Amino acid sequence: MEIGERIKIKRKEMGLTQEDLATKLNVTFQAVSKWENNTSTPEITSMNNLAKALNTTLDYLINGIEPEGSSEETERPYWGNIMGTVTKDIHGDVGNIRGDVKADIYGNVHGDIVGTVRNIFGNVEGKIIGEVQGNIDGYVKGKLIGTVYGIIKLGVHDKILGSAIGDGINADESKKKKKKKDEE
Secondary structure (H helix, E strand, O other), X not given: OOHHHHHHHHHHHOOOOHHHHHXXXXXXXXXXXXXXXXXXOOOHHHHHHHHHHOOOOHHHHHHOOOOOOOOHHHHOOEOOOEEOOEXXXXXXXXXXXXXXXXXXXXXXXXXXXXXXXXXXXXXXXXXXXXXXOOOEOOOEOOOEEEEEOOOEOOOEOOOEOOEEOOOOOOHHHHHHHHHHHHHO
């Protein structure tokens, strides 16, 4: 993950628009957009203020390393099960999803997905029966019975009975890890 992606994730976790963040930093919203699209990077002199505005550390922005003693699980809110349609981003962890999320989830899914989701910026602990229209930044622990149109960055830990269309799925690597674990 690049700096721009981490900026976008933290900005959305805080519920800020690009314009809100730009105002805090005394830059244009176009500058923030360029950072998030990785077409430019923030000046080194403004990185400390950027980290403060996003309530994170320089180490996280630059290297993706969360500060010691912080736990994403305890810092993110948990929204429980979702039944029905959601049209706005979810900034936290969720349980089971039974319906459509026409936006992004900025956390982990601790259950199954039965329906459609745009992007998941975390892991899926259960199975997917349905469709992810974009990427999953983490792994899918259960079965994939449906379609992921983007990338599953850390692979599928169970069977794929559907299709993963995006480049970069790490299913073979996940199978090697599972086989190695089974052999131990």
